[in-house]
Amino acid sequence: MSVQPGSGPARRADAVSRPHRVAVLVRPGVMPLELGLCHQLFGRARDTAGRAPYTVTTCAPAPGPVPTDADFTIHVAAGPEALAAADTVVVLASHAPGETEMTGTLGPDLAAAWDRVRPGAxxxxICTGAYVLAAAGVLDGRRATTHWNSAADLARRFPAVQVDPDVLFVDTGDVLTSAGEAAGIDLCLHLIRRDHGAAVANDVARAAVVPPYREGGQAQYIPRPAASPHGPVTASARAWALDRLDQDLSLASWAAAQAMSVRTLTRRFAQETGLSPWQWLTAQRVARARxxxxxxxxxVDRVAAQVGFGTAVSLRTHLHERLGVTPSAYRATFRGPAAVTS
Structure with a gap:
């Protein structure tokens, strides 16, 4: 995962002036779990000064009663004006007939509401909320995900979207998509971590009694069931390498551990991740170092050793290439100058 303009430390700089405004857009057929997790996770967050860094507002294309996919209705007080004021807009899924998931288009009310979204937000x-982003043209040319059961349909309806069904969430900078309901937890924790650092996100996860990362901290890839003929061939290879980030891995030993040839491993990595094995491994090492x-x-020397870069010089080089900062500067941004060690 790469850091895009407007993400990471730069985004956090203005968070001290006022809370970051999150608008959660609901439609008929909304799933209560998705709505609740947004409020619980963003609402529980506290920055290092003990302040609430987010405000969360539920809104709908038109205020009033909104039926859920359960046996109750919620009353939504805010309308599309909340979208105009939001710094982040989170679109939830719907299972209701006539919604975008069924039609592939934005209905008149939703389209009018979407026009109120502030430029730059x-x-x-979460889940099939990706259909709304796709129908609005936001996902054109971007990698995105949704619930695995809807991925093929999303790709068919919106061929300009690069749909990846094998991930929990996709971060392309200022546009993010996630898989099914529970993956919304991964997405929200990722956003909190991106905005305010691992310590804040970990505290939120601990309070919610959920892991801060899934798959041992690597939330990006999940293998399909082994019985599926369409499962990613490199899933086990990636898991094997993630358990050995601190080791001096060779491509030959990596391939041999998976009973593959080096050529097959390299080819399948390119097909399934768009990266070479070394590009992918370097990205994971940088993520772990962060x-x-x-x-x-x-x-910094110990961090470099634990993630497999070997030396502080190597870690500095890789971090600067991807983030434009040194390890010490990155740590100071997220933890304050007192935390910096050589």
């Missing part, structure tokens, strides 16, 4: 979807810099007092 960060956009996110987590350690944010959440531990380990020296």
């Amino acid at each position: 960060r956009l996110a979807s 987590e350690l810099l944010e959440s531990t007092d380990l020296s």
Whole structure:
């Protein structure tokens, strides 16, 4: 996952002036779990000064009663004016007939509401809320995901979208999409982590009694069931490497551990991730290094050793290439100058 303009430390700089406004857009057929998790996770967050960094507002294309997919209705007081004021808009799924998931288009009320979204706002979807982003043209040319059961349909309806059914969420900078309901937890924690660092996100996860990361902290990839003929061939290879980030891996040993040839491993990585094995491994090492810099007092040399870069010089080079900052500067941004160690 790469850091896009407007993400990471730069986004956090203005968070101290006022809370970041999150608008959660609901439609008929909304799933209560999705709505609740947005309020619980963003609402529980507290920055290092003990302040609530987010305000969360539920809104609908028109205020008033909104039926859920359960046996009750919710009353939504805010209309599309909340979208105009939001810094982040989270679009939830719907199972109701006539909604975008069924028609592939924005209905008149939803289209009018969507026109109120503030230019530059960060956009996110949970589950089939991705259909709304796709119908609005936001996902054209972007990688995105949705619930695995809807991925093929989303790809068919919106061929300009690069649909990836094998991930929990996709972060392309200021547009993010996630898989089914529970993946909304992964997405919200990722946003909190991106905005305010691992310590804040971990506290939120602990309070909600959920893991801060899934798959051992690597939330990006999940293998399909082994019985599926369409499962990603490199899933086990990726898991194998993630367990050995601190080791000096060779491509030959990596391939041999998966009973593959080096050529097959390289080809399948390119097909399934769009990256070479080394590009993918480097990205994982950088992601792990960022987590350690944010959440531990380990020296830069120790962090470099634990993630497999070997030396602080190598870690500095890779981090600067991807983020434009040194490890010490990155740590100071997220934890304050007192946390910086050489």
